[in-house]
Amino acid sequence: MIHSRRSFLIGVPIVAAATVVATSTSAIAAPSHQSPIAIRSRSAVDDPELPELVIDYPDHVDLHVHYVRHDMDNPAGCTIRGPEETIQADVPAGTAAVRIAGVRYELLQFHFHTRSEHVLDGHHYSLEQHYVHRGPHGQTLVIALFLTHGGRGGTPQDAVLHTLPQECGNDRDIAVNLEKSLPGDLSTFRYDGSLTTAPYTEGVSWLILRRHHAVTDASVNGFEKLFPKGNARKLQPLNNRTVRYRRQR
Template identity: 55%
Template sequence: MPTRRTFLVALPVATAALVLPPGALAHAGARRRGTPHPQQSPIALDTSTTKPAPELPELVVAYPDDVEVSVRYVSRDPDDPAGCTTRGHEETVEAEVPEGAAAVLLGGSRYELVQFHFHTPSEHTLDGRRFPVEQHFVHRGPNGETLVVGLFLTDDGAGGTPQDVVLARLPEECGEEVTVGGLDLASALPCDLSTLRYPGSLTTTPNTEGVSWLVLRAPVAVAPSTLRGFQELFPEGDSRDLQPLGDRVVRLREQ
C-alpha cells in the first residue's frame, strides 16, 4: 500500500497540460506512442530560449501559515536504503507535510503537497548559475500525478524564513525524525511566482518520467549559516547531474 512517504508515480498525459500549451498535447501523445525521447531531470534552464506561455494555468498557492512537519534524513539508494554508509545524490533531508494541509491549484485542479526536500548544490541551473541549494515541493494530483515546484535558495538572507526554521533542526544521518511545529509555509515562496515549466522526471531512483516541473524564476534568500549546516551534512553534494534537454521546450509562465 503506497504511503505519503512513497515517491510518487506520475501520469504523463494528465500532467502535460500544466507544462505544454493545448496544441502540443496531441504531438506529445503521438511521440509517446512511438519511440520516446528521454525526459529526465534536472536540466539547464535558459531564460533567453524559453517560450512565453501566458495560456498555461496560473499557479495558485494554498499553503498554511501554521503547520507541523516531520523532518527526516532519507535515502533512495537501492544499494544503501538506510543511507548510513555513503552520502550522494540519492539522499536528502525531507519534511513530510500532513495530508490535506497544503496544496497548489492549477487549472481548477488541486495538487496536494506531500513533502519538500533539499539538494545541494542546486540540481537545475538558471542562465548558467548554480545556486547553493534547491528546494523541491512535491505534490500529488487528483489522479496520482506528480508535480514538483522547484525553488532556488541563496545564502545572502537575514534568516527567519521557513527554510531557516526547518534546516536549523537537521536530523542526524539515520537518526530519529525531528518535529517542527508552527511552520509558516505560506511565506516559503517568493512573491514573484513566475515559473519555468517543462516535462521531466524524478531526480532520484527510480527517476520516473512524466513529472510536471514548475521551477520558480525568483529565488529565496536564507541565512548563510543555515545553508552551511545543510551543506556540511552532504560535503560532496546530493544533486543529480544535468540531463540533456533533447527536443523538449521550456516554457515561461509569467505571474
C-alpha cells in the same frame, strides 16, 4: 496524438515514456524526458496563456523532518553518504496544496539538494528546494525554488535547516508558517520531466520559480557540510523539449 487535460497545465504535451514509433523493421523509443535540465531564460517561450499557479499553503503546519537514506535496510548505510540522500519534511495529508487550471495538487513533502539541480542562465545556486505534489489521478507536480546565502532568518526553510537530523539520527517535528516559504513573484519556467532520483519516473510536471529565496548563511553551510560531495543529479539533455515561461507577479 491525444493529449490529456494535464498535458496543457504546463504547456508541454506529455508523451508516455513507453510510446514508440513503429517502422517497417523496428520500433524507435521516444526521446528521454529526464530532469534536471539547464534553463536559458532567453530560449524559454513566453506564454501568458498558461494557467496561473495558485498557492494554498497554511500559515501553520506541523512538519515531520527526517533524513532520507538511499539504502534504509543496510545498517552500514549510516556510515555511507549516498548521492540520492537528503533531508525531507513530510506534510500532513490535506493541509497544503496548489491549484492549476482548477485542479488541486496536494503537497506531500519538500526536500533539498546541493548544489541546485537545475541551472538557470548558466548559474548553479547553493541549494534547490523541491515541493512535491500529487494530483487527483496520481500525477506528480514539483515546484522548484532556488535558495541562496544572505538571508536574515525566520523563514520556514531556516526552521528546517537550522538543526538538521543526522543520518540514522532522531527525526524532528516542527511547526512552520508554510505560507511564507515562497517568494511573492510566482513567475515560473515550466517543462515536462522526471524524478531526479531512482527510478527517475517520467511524466513529472516541473515548475521552476524564477525568483530565488534567501536563507541564512548557517542554513546553507549546514546543509553543504552534511552533504560535502553534494546530492544533486547531473544535468540531462533537453531532447527537443520546450521550456515555457509564465510571468506571475
